[in-house]
Amino acid sequence: MSRPITAVKLVLLGEAAVGKSSLVLRFVSNDFQENKEPTIGAAFLTQRCVIGDQTIKFEIWDTAGQERFASLAPMYYRNAQCALVVYDVTKPASFIKARHWVKELHEQASPNIIIALVGNKCDLVEGEGNEQNRKVAKEEGEQLAQEENLVFFETSAKSGLNVKEVFIALGSKIPSNVQLNIQNDSATSANACNC
Amino acid sequence: MSFFNQLREKASQLSLFDKAEADRKPTRDELFRDEFKLPECETIVDESNAELLIVAVKSDGTSARDQSHDEGPVVYPGKLYLTQHFLVFKDSIDKRSCSLTLNLSTVKKVERIPSKAFIFALSILTSSGTKVLIQFIGIRSKSEEFSQKLKSQLKHNIPNTKKLEPFLRTLYSEFIIRKNEPGVDKSSVKAPEGGLGLLFKFPGDPKKLKDKSKLRLWYDYFRCNGRNLTLSKQKMFQKLIRVGLPNRLRGEMWELTSGAMYLRFQELGTYQRILDSHRDQRSVAIEEIEKDLYRSLPEYSAYQSEDGINRLRRVLTAYSWKNPDLGYCQAMNIVAAALLIFQTEEQAFWTLSILCEKYVPGYYSTTMYGTLLDQKVFEALVEKTMPILWTHISKNDIQLSVVSLPWFLSLFLSSMPLVFAFRIIDIFFLHGPKTLFQVALAILRINGEELLEIDDDGMFISVIKEYFSQLDDSAHPNSPDPKFRQLTKFQELLIVAFKEFSVVTDDMISKERNKHKPAIMKNIENFMKRTQLRNLPRTHHLTQDHLSNIYDRFYESIQSKKMSLGTGKSSMDFETMRQFLSGFCDWILPDDEFKYHDGDFLHRLFRAWDKSGQNELSLTDVVVGLDKLVNRNLMESISNFFGIYDPEGTGEIDREGILQVSEGLLYITKPLQDGKILDQITTNSIESYVADKVLELQTSPDDIVLPSEVNIDKEKFQREQGERYLSAASNFIQRAFEYAQPVEEPMLIDLPSSKDTEKLKANLALDPTHPLTLNVPTFRMVILADESYELLFSKTLADTIHVDRSITVTNKNGVLRDMFDGLIADGRRVASHVRRRMDSTATTSATSVTSGSSRSRTAVVSADEDDDDFDPHADDGDLMDNVELSALGDVPIGGLSDKEAQRGEDLKVLHEQSNYTKDTDQLIEFEH
Incomplete structure (x- = not known):
């Protein structure tokens, strides 16, 4: 049986070494690497995902996190329908950076972009005596998500916690594009009909 | 004299520097250095046409034959250059057949070859056993001159020759030559240190890479054509590189072909010195490096070991100290990790430097x-x-x-x-x-x-x-x-x-x-501006347009024209802050006048804005500070001003503080005292005056006709305003001391109201043996007691800070002078003044304003000015909110020219000045 396939462009943004690439690796290959090479420019991966009666093909743009690469980011988030803004729950600076990214996306990206705020590295704050590693309270994340109308999850790319859930939550929030695709009856690219 | 020369020189360098930002053509020396990968200090000392022949001399003195050349040594015509430390030759056949870069330290012997009278030839024996034969082409005297210069450069270079032997021992090319010399015990020749590949194996299959046979070819090449600091590049050289360098030689060839070797030779030990002098220091770059150390070629075994990680850490860290503007950029970790497989740390450090600065400039800069x-x-x-x-x-x-x-x-x-x-x-x-x-x-x-x-x-x-x-x-x-x-x-x-x-x-x-x-630079600048403005804290009184203007001025002041190159500063010191504010604040005095004031207020402002305490202001500091300063909420604005004098936030200031506050008030109202700008009170009275004049000219009671010109006595209004402000200052001092509370003494509840005791108390207040303090509510009260000062905090001060003025408006020093000609009154308001007067003269018939438009204007021309050359349509925005007059020949008002006098003098002047005002009877008398 053939289901309509919706291609969704998704971009990952966030400070260096918060685990953007690891989230993607977990989602795409259900794998984890302790020391991943930093992403230079951006990496591109795809993953299909069945959500309800839809098959969504995520075209994932995983970007470099270092501050100075920020000027390249518009190149990658243009036309993106979804964004994952990632921070590290043990690094408060990464949360501030996440806030900036959300602002930038709201101002510069496609107006209907769906954004998920993701606090990663939850594994570091779980278990006995590890709670003191946490530097960004869950409530802070929730509050920002509420203010800016974002999907919010705390995840661990290492343990796999909530990783799939983030993508599914994003995928299930794209009704308009689904419409577009059905009308277009094109399984190849949602981008093409968006721009 | 020499000081002025220095200044002039600096100034000329500065303009040169500025030009460099535009597309300056590189100089001949620069092009030359780039072509031969020579260090910055090399310039062409002399040059000559010449023919060159390189022969290898065997240890027995006979010439060795280059097995890679079937036809034997070739004579190349070309051009010979002499620099401070190098003899350089480039062939003129196709510029690729033979080029020689000979470091003078390697020159063992120079001999003149005996020849016919008109031929001048030299033979140079090098440390690598090659003999470079040069036959000069051209006038003999020129050739001799070249040779004289060569001689003198060689003499200068003698101190460097000591470094040669130890340096050569770090090179793999020397090692293979020495090891393979006939009759040498191979085991006695020690291999130089090298990259991680020697310890952890080089990536790839050495057999498949044919490293052994490649090394043999290189051995022959080195023997016949020189190597490292004596290298001549011939066609074979390029071929050997194109087939892939053997792993053991790769590190050295990278540093040689990039020119990093020349830097390393020139700067022996610098790498270690940089590391030593920054031991245990932290930086943003180091944090970023640490994040990536274990993420650099992680699949290569060396980078799973501490040795490999430490080498990488040291090279990247040292470079971040060498080039702090650049610091560290992701991708450099991968490049440096690759270099370190083949190179020692010092080699990798210099190769990385050359790479970042010469090969891929701007790739890794903060703006990329x-x-x-x-x-x-x-x-x-x-x-x-x-x-x-x-x-x-x-x-x-x-x-x-x-x-x-x-x-x-x-x-x-x-x-x-x-x-x-x-x-x-x-x-x-x-x-x-x-x-x-x-x-x-x-x-x-x-x-x-x-x-x-x-x-x-x-x-x-x-x-x-x-x-x-x-x-x-x-x-x-x-x-x-x-x-x-x-x-x-x-x-x-x-x-x-x-x-x-x-x-x-x-x-x-x-x-x-x-x-x-x-276009790229413009894009980057826009992007940076957008990002920085977006990430500023929320402002309450500055609009986005204001912030945009402040941003432009901020970066212009810190002269970060190179901002898009990612090398500019991002904070300002005190002097820069003063320059910055002078661009749009009326009360900043020009440089020469500033010297005569201690600038206490500005220094305090600077400290109040400097949230980091690092003695520098970031854009955020400046924006937050200005946002407070342009606050038009009367109460908040007064408290903010108080806060500048109460940095600890105690809510009180002492006697000294009160005096400083009064000085601060004097400072920021200087242009108002001088009548260079007019406040609302003065404007109102000018409008009243104009209205009176209009009324006199009024013919019909129905229509108010605004004349295009009204002559006014500008000086009079300026004088009145000046006097008003001086009296305000004087009253402030008086009242502040009057209402300040004595320390350690309970508040005086019964205030005897006799004039004598008032006087006594006032004198007591000035007595340093009786400390007293002024708190915020009292300060507020004292300010509110004066109409001009009240208006100052609710309007006038904010009006003097032109955050709405975009950077394209040039106003250096000329701020006030530029704007004085077209004093333009708001026609509507004048009309309403007129109407009020007409109403009060009991005119009952309805009136209308013919000029109709809500913003019709009447130009006001000062009576003493012959020149009425103004533009009534000048785009002056809301000039009426902020009428500005000329300095009018800088007529000094009252005793203000004595401003350089010390504080006591100031007070006295003030005091005397106040005598001109109507409030004379309220004045206190005091002596020192």
């Missing part, structure tokens, strides 16, 4: 402008060389740089299997940045047919990824010709890159770079 620029250049070259593919790419909205950017940024190391990336880097260091473009273009050309089939970024990336994974496969697996079948895809890539795309020259690239640079 070089990366963005070269992506644009790459796109332009694709369009030029492969128009069909380019049309396809643009039609499908595929962003080429998402694929190609990592190629350039990490020199293919993160895209291709390492062994192939190393081969490209071999050629890259020899031929420069054009290599990256040639290879990148070839990749697209080879995959062109497949790429024409795809229609999105994702498919584009997969095609290329697939291709990179097959580089070792045959390019023509089905060819009947075994030679063709043997050709790998990587070999094919090199052939296409360097044959087909040999049209891509350095010149072409630099032309394209110049063409696209302005």
